[in-house]
Amino acid sequence: MPFWVYENTIHKFARVHDAACSFCSDGRGLFGGGKRHSGSWRGPFGDLSSAVAAARLTRQVDVRGCTYCLGETARIAAPRGAGGGAARGRR
Numbered sequence: 001m002p003f004w005v006y007e008n009t010i011h012k013f014a015r016v017h018d019a020a021c022s023f024c025s026d027g028r029g030l031f032g033g034g035k036r037h038s039g040s041w042r043g044p045f046g047d048l049s050s051a052v053a054a055a056r057l058t059r060q061v062d063v064r065g066c067t068y069c070l071g072e073t074a075r076i077a078a079p080r081g082a083g084g085g086a087a088r089g090r091r
Contacts, residue, residue, distance in 0.1 A: 001019060002018075002019040002043065002046065003044065003045045003046075003048055003051035004017050004026070004027045004041050004045070004051065005045070005051055005055045006039060007039045007041075007042065007058045007060060008039035008060075009038065009039050009060075010038045011038070012060050012062060013060050013061065013064075014055040014058040014060045014062070014063045014064075015055070015064060015065065016051045016052055016064070016066065016070065017066045017069055018066070018070060019043075020069070021066055021068060021069035023068060023069070024041075027043055042054055042058075048073070055076065
């Protein structure tokens with residue numbers, strides 16, 4: 001099944017979606033146009049790991065999977081060395 005990434009450049013997030021997700025609609029989004037003033041769709045990607053890699057490459061602050069279509073697999077861990085987090089610098 002193909003996957004897509006939506007990058008919202010205004011609100012600084014990226015979401016990975018299953019192509020069949022109603023929020024994705026095979027890269028057309030909710031409004032059927034694909035590219036919007038707030039962001040754009042990237043894909044399709046043949047597997048989840050490729051879509052996750054593409055989402056991370058957007059370098060947006062908030063990168064995760066869609067909780068609607070990916071459920072529990074929506075958690076995308078930050079890549080090593082990405083920084084951030086409350087425990088940073090603690091021993």
